[in-house]
Amino acid sequence: MHLLRTKFKNEIVSEFLPAKVTSNKVIIFCSGMPGYPDKTKSIELCEYFSKKGYWCFVPRYRGAWESEGELFLKSPHQDILDVMDELPKGFRDLWNGNKFVIKNPEIYIFGSSFGGPAGLLCSKDTRVKKVVCFSPVIDWREEKNTVEPISKLSKYVDEAFGNAYRVAKNGWKKIEKGEIYNPATEFEKIDGKKILIFHAKNDEVVSQKPLKSFVDKTSSGLILLKTGGHLGMSVMKPKFLKICLKFLKEK
Numbered sequence: 001m002h003l004l005r006t007k008f009k010n011e012i013v014s015e016f017l018p019a020k021v022t023s024n025k026v027i028i029f030c031s032g033m034p035g036y037p038d039k040t041k042s043i044e045l046c047e048y049f050s051k052k053g054y055w056c057f058v059p060r061y062r063g064a065w066e067s068e069g070e071l072f073l074k075s076p077h078q079d080i081l082d083v084m085d086e087l088p089k090g091f092r093d094l095w096n097g098n099k100f101v102i103k104n105p106e107i108y109i110f111g112s113s114f115g116g117p118a119g120l121l122c123s124k125d126t127r128v129k130k131v132v133c134f135s136p137v138i139d140w141r142e143e144k145n146t147v148e149p150i151s152k153l154s155k156y157v158d159e160a161f162g163n164a165y166r167v168a169k170n171g172w173k174k175i176e177k178g179e180i181y182n183p184a185t186e187f188e189k190i191d192g193k194k195i196l197i198f199h200a201k202n203d204e205v206v207s208q209k210p211l212k213s214f215v216d217k218t219s220s221g222l223i224l225l226k227t228g229g230h231l232g233m234s235v236m237k238p239k240f241l242k243i244c245l246k247f248l249k250e251k
Contacts (some may be wrong), residue, residue, distance in 0.1 A: 003039075003058070004093045008086045011068040012125055014059035014114060017046040018100065026055045026105045028080055030115030032231070033156045034165065037065055043238060052245075055102060059083050063166045072171025076179040084127055096241060103164040105213070108248055111136055118199075120183040123191045130248050131195045132207030134233050135203055139184035139210040142174050147204045149155060150176040184210050191225055192218030196247050198240065221247070 021027065027049050029042070037060070046056035061079050063071030087101070087102040107128045111119030114156040116136020123131045143149055154172040156166050174180050184188060197220055199211060215222045223243070234242055 003042060004095065006094055008059070008083050008091060011062055012059050012083060013066040013085060014057050015042055016047070016055065016057045017050045019053050019055045020051050021053050023053045023055065023062060024102055024105050025053055025108065026057065026081060026102060027108045027110060028057045029056070029109035030109060030114050030118040031082060032113030033064065033179060034060075034153075034161050048236065054108070055087075055105075057083060062140065063168065065164055070166050070168035070171070071182065073168040075117040075121065080118050080122050081125060084122075084125070108132075110134075110235060113137065116206075117181050117183050120190055121181070121186060122193065123194045124186075124189045130250075131196065132235070132244055132247065133197075134198045134235070135200070135206045135230055136183070136197060137206050138214045139178060139207070140182050140208040141169045141178040141184070142209045144176075144206050171229060184214060185248045187214055187217045190218050190220075192220035195220040196244070197222045198225070198233050199223075200230070200232060202227055204232045205230035 003017050005013060005015055007013050029045060042058045046058065049056050059079065060067040061071060061076045062069030062073070084105070084107055087105045090099050090101045092099050105127065109119040109122055109128060109131045111131070112134040114137060116133040119131040119133050120136060124129050137143065140150065150172055154167070157167070172244070178185055191198065192215070195218065197211070197215065199208060199222070201208065201224060211222070233240055235241055
């Protein structure tokens, strides 16, 4: 079994898998960074949810891996909104040219770590029905005291990943200052009723400091675990999968 590939806005490359039954339900998986595109994990996620009746998409942010453009030229969540815009217009499988159209798509977003802000910020869009986040960054300004401060992360990404990430000029500075892609500065517009967050108390990568305030202000759902570290939780673990499936079905 393999995933198909398409390109949105002539820039954003995305793996995808159609729903196994006729459906307008769509899950967009927003991945973390830095990291390697995990083919095995993507196949497992997409195959499972495809059988549940969801179209599944795993896009690469602009400026990351196969996609064109520059990372942080604008907020990465805009890339996800661009994908959403294209679904009812039609998109093609890049291998065989088959065209697909999803009319009136109902969008569900899963975001982890770096991909968490994409889900949280996209909750503002009425097309988004539910957002599930694992260890999402809430406020980049609070990340300086973690084991992955922007000062260290930016240097590591540049040296260890080379052209896999093409970061816009002053892009990291905008992130570090919370000028873009920062849920904490847009909480008034975020629809917490759509959101479920999983986080572990012993997470040393993503700060918990802004989490409680954000959840209180947005009325987001929160499952806070004692252990698990950073991304020790996975949607495909049975205890989390059961919770997620129930959440997706709630009105």
